[in-house]
Each structure stands twice: as C-alpha cells, then as structure tokens.
Amino acid sequence: MDESGALPEPVWLVAANVVAWRRCGAGGRELRPGTKSFKGGAKVYVARVYWGPGGDRVTVIGRARHTSRWIAIDTATRHLYGFRPKLVHTPRALERLTEAGHPHGFGAEFAATASAALEAYARQYRAEIAPFSPHPDRCLCHACLTGESAEAGQVA
Incomplete structure (x- = not known):
C-alpha cells in the first residue's frame, strides 16, 4: 500500500x-538443496533478465530461505524451473519490485515469450553442468527427478 492506502496495480512478471x-x-557430484537464498520449490518472480550473456542470470524476487522476508537478488537461471507468465497482485512483491527499480514488470505477451526462452536456457545450462560426469545412483538433482537428463542424452 502507498500513503493513500490504495493497493499497487498488478503487473505481469515471469514466475518460476x-x-x-x-x-x-x-564434477557436479555434490548435491545441495535449493539455493543459498531460497528453499527448494520456492516460488520466485523474475524482475529482470540479463539477455546479453545469454540469459544465464536473472533478478528474482521471493521469500528468503531463513527469514521469510521478501528479497530481490540475482541468481543463475539454471537454479530455476517451471517458468510461466503470472499477473502478480502480492503487495510485498510489488513493493520489492519497485525498490529493485523495475516497477512496471513485463507486458503479458513479453512475459509469455520470456518464460519460454528462460525455460530453454535453464535446461541448457543445467545440462552443461559436468556433462561428462555420470550422475550417482538415485540422483536427486532436478534433471534426474524430471527426466531432463534422459532427454539431453546424458547418462542417468
């Protein structure tokens, strides 16, 4: 809410x-849950994409792992999955988006296009992590859990 008590206007973002x-x-043999800042499975909103180097970094807004406060940080695209366009109404997320310097978000069409591109980049970057190193038995990494490693022709 702003000073007048009105809720901020919802904006289109890419959720993941x-x-x-x-x-x-x-060799990619170590497994870690989630990221340093977010729990595994946490929903985040992409506020900005750095297209120059190939979409490998994005600015995301989400609830922090330990404090549950809304934070905005840069993270690797490969640590995210399930990109989709989303109309965001959450006041705290919109406040953090404004503080991060991106109050207008994306348009609906651009969010749909960007979500498809980011999903492709994320799969590509996950496949590039130790491509010649076999996964351990009963591997819990995202690629093994979702079947991405078999799609990419990696040893599962």
Missing part, C-alpha cells in the same frame, strides 16, 4: 520455482 536439488562441486 527454485529447483529442489542442484548439482555443484567438482
């Missing part, structure tokens, strides 16, 4: 979820 487990470390 944080991967439950991500591969990291030497």
Whole structure:
C-alpha cells in the first residue's frame, strides 16, 4: 500500500520455482538443496533478465530461505524451473519490485515469450553442468527427478 492506502496495480512478471536439488562441486557430484537464498520449490518472480550473456542470470524476487522476508537478488537461471507468465497482485512483491527499480514488470505477451526462452536456457545450462560426469545412483538433482537428463542424452 502507498500513503493513500490504495493497493499497487498488478503487473505481469515471469514466475518460476527454485529447483529442489542442484548439482555443484567438482564434477557436479555434490548435491545441495535449493539455493543459498531460497528453499527448494520456492516460488520466485523474475524482475529482470540479463539477455546479453545469454540469459544465464536473472533478478528474482521471493521469500528468503531463513527469514521469510521478501528479497530481490540475482541468481543463475539454471537454479530455476517451471517458468510461466503470472499477473502478480502480492503487495510485498510489488513493493520489492519497485525498490529493485523495475516497477512496471513485463507486458503479458513479453512475459509469455520470456518464460519460454528462460525455460530453454535453464535446461541448457543445467545440462552443461559436468556433462561428462555420470550422475550417482538415485540422483536427486532436478534433471534426474524430471527426466531432463534422459532427454539431453546424458547418462542417468
């Protein structure tokens, strides 16, 4: 709410979820839950995309892992999945969006186009993490849980 008590206007953003487990470390053999800032499965809103280097980094807004406060941070696209356009009404998310310097969000059509492109980039970047390293038995990484590794022709 602003000083007059009116709710901010809803805006179109790209919503996504944080991967439950991500591969990291030497050869991608280590698994970590979620990210340092967000729990696995947390819903975040993409506020800005850095298209220059190929969409590998995005600014997201979501509830922090430990404090549940709304935060805005830059994160790797590969740590997110399920990109979709979403009309955001949440006042705290809209406040954080304004504080991050992007109060207008995306248009509905651009959000739909960007969500498809970001999903493709995220899959590509997840596949590039240790491409020649086999996944351990009963691997919990996002690619194995969703079947992306089989689609990409990786050893599962």
